[in-house]
Amino acid sequence: MAPGDLQFFVRAARAPSLSAAARELGLSPQAASAALKRLEAALGFRLFVRSTRSLRPTPEGLVFLDACEQGLGLIVQARERLAAGREALAGRIRLSMPSDLGRNVVLGWLHVFRERHPGVEFELQLTDRIAGLYREAVDVALRYGEPSDSQLVALALAPGNRRVLCASPAYLARHGRPAHPAELAQHRCISFRLADRPHEHWRFEREGQAQVVAVAAALRCDDGDAVRRLALLGEGVAYKSRLDVADDLRRGSLLALCEDWQGEPAPLFLACADRSVLRPAVQRLRDFLAERLAALA
Secondary structure (H helix, E strand, O other): OOOOHHHHHHHHHHHHOOOHHHHOOOOOHHHHHHHHHHHHHHOOOOOOEEOOEEEEEEEEHHHHHHHHHHHHHHHHHHHHHHHHHOOOOOOOEEEEEOOOHHHHHHHHHHHHHHHHOEEEEEEEOOOOOOOOOOOOOOOEEEEOOOOOOOOOOOEEEOOEEEEHHHEOOHHHHHHHOOOHHHHHHHHHHHEEOOOOOOEEEEEEEEEEEEEEEEEEEEEEEEEEEHHHHHHOOOOOOEEEEHHHHHHHHHHOOEEEOOOOEEOEEEOEEEEEEHHHHHHHHHHHHHHHHHHHHHHOO
């Protein structure tokens, strides 16, 4: 069985269709179909149930998929360990990250990382939608909050990160500064919406006391970067991850509010579907990001 056929099989099992997997690897539909036929002939069983619109692994295909992913992962790890021994990391990392943190913080850091390790390539996905690590072309994802899927591997990057209430000096000059979270009812608030679920119950803590404020948002947005930009424009009060607005708070373009109250936890994790993904290049990236995030916080 040719390594290229095995690689295509793994990609096809994680793609929505055979043609999509073929495009990712630069294969023609005919070459893709031939690769699967060779594998099925060699194994003596069908790997996929195929129709004109869908592609899903058979039970035997799922067993073989697990073995292929482990085997190919070990090959990649061995190759990258050899490269790491020569202080030359290599390989492609498919990374998903939140909109605001990705655009305004991590992109600049990846530029520094690539200067140190030019053999590492990135495919980036910047979105606040939670990437499906099993079905999408993603190796690792930066995520706020511990993943609800217990099968995922989640490595802490910034475990102590919290949300912070903030607004621009221009907004506060016009509308005044809230002294207590309960006063948010009298303020224009900007809420973040994820998967049609608006985040409008803002939680705070002080000396063991919890305060939950239901805000009536003047603006709702499904993009964290847009929420931050609206706050910078003076449109209202935002409840952001401190990592997202750390530089704004440092510059004074946003001001922290009700600082005697702690915002709700927003720990940042690096998540992946399996530990085989944690190749030397990914582990080096994780250490690099953790160091940068600690300095930012």
